[in-house]
Amino acid sequence: MHSLHSLSWTSIPTARALLTSSSLLSFPRNPRISRLVRACSDATGVSNSDDATARRNNYAGVRLEERVHVKSGKLRLDSWISSRISGISRARVQSSIRSGLVSVNGRVIDKVSHMVRIGDEVSCTIAELEPLKAEPEDIPLDIVYEDEHVLVVNKPTNMVVHPAPGNATGTLVNGILHHCSLSAAAIPHQEVFSEAEDVSDGELSCFSADYSYQNDFSSGAYEASVRPGIVHRLDKGTSGLLVVAKNEKSHADLSEQFKQHAIKRVYVSLTCGVPSPASGRVDIPIGRDLNNRIRMIAATGPSNCGKARHAASRYKVIEVLAGGGSALVEWRLETGRTHQIRAHAKYLGIPLLGDEVYGGTKSMALSLLQLRTPSNFHGQLVQLVSKLERPCLHALSLGFKHPYTGDKIRFSRLPPADFAEILSGLRAINTEK
Structure with missing residues (x-):
């Protein structure tokens, strides 16, 4: 096996102090990462068999036949259907309506703003998603390791892993297709998820019998319906390490390692x-x-959330920063749920800096930091917080068993410059008098 890029622990000088903690660069002894299976919750009017179809095809083919029970006034057709199929997006419902797959009182309705009234009989079938085509793009990639079987990439901040509605180009998959000299690939509807439905910090549920290779990925001969073998992925704003399978055996082996919680x-x-x-x-x-x-919501009791699934995370404070206004925290996952670290951090009352979705807004961060630091640092904090453009989260280390040799290999990459700059600024406030 040949490493294209050796690890450089001093490539980001402002983050060197990360190395002072041996635990930060070690791997968890008993990591547990469970498969995230995408599923919709049961909805009134949706049969068990159709719900099973939804689980396989991301709602494609789900049928709803129900009488409207609106207590007062009128309601838009797309809004009413969205409220009856838990978890589905209104855009997906609107697409089904425009495709002529919805009828009211036996008459096909293709207007999404059609108003329904109490007693109306609505019949709806959710349309299949059209495949997205991923084109090769010459995008610079930080290749940490590569051989003929696997590829390890250090994903930069604000890069989407693969094409989805609203993110058809500029993704990691587009870059990998170019890097491996492959032609365009179509992504089947089972694999198309919007950014809102992104699977993060875990495995992709779409890897199944639908995912198949004609020949090795490296040979360039593969079925048009197959994309590069992204075995797991990170949120758009999360930086760090990902492993990519380059042939069918590697994909199957790495997927099994995720299933058995062996990826570290x-x-x-x-x-x-x-x-x-x-x-x-x-x-x-x-x-x-x-x-x-x-x-996502950490479900501690009755709440406005869909079907909750078991999620467990271990955390450890590596360093207290800015008088307790912030902290450098290490996370080790026992499961791999969507936004797991971000949701659990919010549950603990410590949302990630820069995480606008989970409460770590610039105003909240500034208020907390100024409360914990002397007033002579407040101007410095304003400048520092203004640089927050994404959740400060980085996938630092990745370890797995090589699918062909059986060797246990591991890789590490320090956080990128934006993370390091915020960390350095908080440390300066911590130490200056």
């Missing part, structure tokens, strides 16, 4: 405030927020 990963984050206690385990189920589909 360590994340680091900067938080608003310091968790108490300084280390611990969060074992709180996570479900999608039904009022905001791009957000």
Whole structure:
């Protein structure tokens, strides 16, 4: 095996102090990363068989036949259907309406703003998603390791892993297609998810019998319906390490390692405030927020969330920053749920710096930091917080068993410059008198 880029621990000088903690660069002894299976919650009027179809095809083919029971006034057709199929996006419903797959009182309706009234009989079939085509693009990639079987990439901040509605170009998959000299690939509807439905910090549920290679990925001969073998992915705003399978055997083996919780990963984050206690385990189920589909909720009891699934994270404070206004925190995942670290951090009352979705807004961060620091630092804090453009979360370490040799290999990459700059600024406030 040949490493294209050796690890450079001093490539980001402002982050060198990360190395002072041996635990920060070590791997968890017993990592547990469970498969995230995308599924919609049961909805009134949706049969069990159709719900199973939704689980396989991301709502494609789901049928709803129900009488409207609106207590007063009128309601838009697209809004009413969205409220009856838990978790589905209104855009997806609107597409089905425009495709002529919805009828009211036996008459096909193709107007999404059609008003329904109490007693109306609505019949709806959710349309299949059209495949997206991923074109090769000459995008600079930080290749940490590569051989004929696997590829390890250090994903930069604000790069989407693969094409989805609203992100058809500029993705990691586009760059990998070019890097491996492959032609365009079509992504089947089972694999098309919007950014709001992105799977983060975990495995992709779409890898199944639908994912097949004609020949090795490296040979360039593969079925048009197959994309590069992204075995897991990170949120758009999260930087760090990802492994990519380059042939069918590698994909199957790495997927099984995820299933058996054998992939070892360590994340680091900067938080608003310091968790108490300084280390611990969060074992709180996570479900999608039904009022905001791009957000997950730590379900501690009855709440406005979809079907909650078991989620467990271990955390440890590496360094207290800015008088306790922030902290450098290490995370080790036992499960791989959507936005797991971000949702659990919010549950602990320490949302990630820069995480606008989960409460780590610039105003919140500035207020907390100024409360914990002398007034002569407040101007400096204003400038520092203004640089927050994404959640301060980085996938620091990745370890797995090579699918062909069986060797245990591991890789690490320090956080990028934006993360390092914020960390350095907070440390300066911590030490200056």
